[in-house]
Amino acid sequence: MIHYKSNKGSAKPLVIALSIVSLMQGCAIPTIQTKEVNQTLPEQYGASTSIGEVNINWEQWFDDPTLKELINIALTNNQEVATLLQRINIAANEVYAREGEYLPQLNAGIEVDTEKVGEFTRKGAVEEQLNIREDRAFPDPLANLALGLNASWELDVWNKLRNASKAASLDYFASIEYQKFFVTQLVAEVSEHYFELLAFDNKLRNIDKTLDIQRNVITTLNQLKTYGRTTSLPLIRFQAEVKRNESEKLLIQQHIIETENKLNLLLGRTPQHIERTPSQLMVPSLQIPAAGVPSDLLVNRPDIRQAELELKAAKLNIDVAKANFYPSFTLNAGVGLEAFDTRYLLDIPESLAYSLGGDIFLPLINRRAIKAEYKNASAEQIQAAYDYEYTVIRAVSEVSTSLSKLDKLTQNYELKRQQITALEQSIEVANRLFSSAHGEYLEVLLAQRETLEAQGELVEMRTQQFSALVELYRSLGGGWKV
Structure with a gap:
């Protein structure tokens, strides 16, 4: 199963990475x-x-x-x-x-889900104000269909x-x-x-x-x-x-x-x-x-x-x-098609979704x-x-x-x-x-x-x-x- 975010790109600022590395230098490693x-x-x-x-x-x-x-x-x-x-x-x-x-890992999959949000919530209020093609009302409940590829790679620094x-x-x-x-x-x-x-x-x-x-x-x-x-x-x-x-x-x-x-x-x-x-x-x-x-x-x-x-x-x-x-470095990427209706799934570039991100984790406490x-x-x-x-x-x-x-x-x-x-x-x-x-x-x-x-x-x-x-x-x- 995969899930794609609709953002065009994602990356950690270099300052954050440098700060984590600095913290790493301050973490004492036991003597053996x-x-x-x-x-x-x-x-x-x-x-x-x-x-x-x-x-x-x-x-x-x-x-x-x-x-x-x-x-x-x-x-x-x-x-x-x-x-x-x-x-x-x-x-x-x-x-x-x-x-x-x-080695990098590459996964392929399909994800189907549906969602009904409350009318008096943030997402519900946004849906109330929006219309889609042909002046149709926003679907309620809202379905979602995604298919594509996900890749992840832990850098062996x-x-x-x-x-x-x-x-x-x-x-x-x-x-x-x-x-x-x-x-x-x-x-x-x-x-x-x-x-x-x-x-x-x-x-x-x-x-x-x-x-x-x-x-x-x-x-x-x-x-x-x-x-x-x-x-x-x-x-x-x-x-x-x-x-x-x-x-x-x-x-x-x-x-x-x-x-x-x-x-x-x-x-x-x-x-x-x-x-x-x-x-x-x-x-x-x-x-x-x-x-x-x-x-x-x-x-x-x-x-x-x-x-x-x-x-x-x-x-x-x-x-x-x-x-x-030491900190671990992981790169994540995904590309595929995503739409709330199968009729629009192949409408490219509108249905095209991709994501790119990286993670740096360092154990600090416990x-x-x-x-x-x-x-x-x-x-x-x-x-x-x-x-x-x-x-x-x-x-x-x-x-x-x-x-x-x-x-x-x-x-x-x-x-x-x-x-x-x-x-x-x-x-x-x-x-x-x-x-x-x-x-x-x-x-x-x-x-x-x-x-x-x-x-x-x-x-x-x-x-x-x-x-x-x-x-x-x-x-x-x-x-x-x-």
Whole structure:
């Protein structure tokens, strides 16, 4: 809807504009604080540093074909990834809207109204004294019809609107970085759950092997008991140990179901069995990629780039909030046709109506909301600076921890493997001694239990190695480069 005034032109005197600007100079703007970030980084991660050119790509980082297939399914089906894509679309639309705010607006419309004024009012008295064409009486009630164009334009003198648009653009790019960061976390979580599944599979296989050995021992004990060469005590003890391991087997099977369900949730699908090869966990050697230097994180880590973009946006928002203390300038214009009767609407130039005006507004009294917004922008900038510093420090710490953990676990894995070799030999010796009546059954039982525990610890250590490798992938940024 539009409405046109019949005046030929409208403009504010220059003296008024100058007076408002003078008043603006006398309006104090609150003093605020800002913070510059401290971006000092160490030259390397620590004593156990893997230096080299960083090539982070999950398809090369994880060479298990089954894991690659699961990650691809997760990236395609995961509902949270799809949700983040919509958040990016919302941020893009916000940029589009902000860009339009500092451009002129043009509206077209039609307005129809009718008016009946009192006879003893100013307008009524004027109508009484006037006649229109062909000596007709002034219409009562008086209709009005207008159609045309209206334009308005807020002059962005203080770059308020442009800075707001730039800040929205930075928020948009920050949302993209967050989506990349989330995808990195998703790849890492899928990998961790997958390696947990392989670990449970290997523990289950070790228990099955131990149960086979113990059942064979029970068969031997039954034969020895028949010939009176042993008592029922070792038989009962081994039967109890079998029940203990069968109970542990049930717990592991439950852990497998729970882990499969967690993994299927990340894959965006209902619970189902996941095909896998348990031997993939116990590969002969574990390849540890290069980690580069800490400064690489500023380029490779999406969360650092996100924090940096948010910090830049926070700085611009301070300028946007500060511009609210200054006067706003708006130009308004309209042109169209206006008449009280449709018969005269096209009678030009008589029905032609246009207007031109400008507004200058400056907040003078009760500026609490503006001051609060300005101070909030300051606090958000300081907060963004601290968030950026913390993100950088956390990134360096995570990489350093992962490298150190991989180094220590590699040494421990070799020691544990040597321990298991010795324990397996002790089982053979204990079995021979017991079969020849030169050893105690407790020695056999203890050797089997220690071997099973050591094998479980070896599987757990290998799982921790893969977990540290996944964490290194995550802490190095997941392969997202500018």
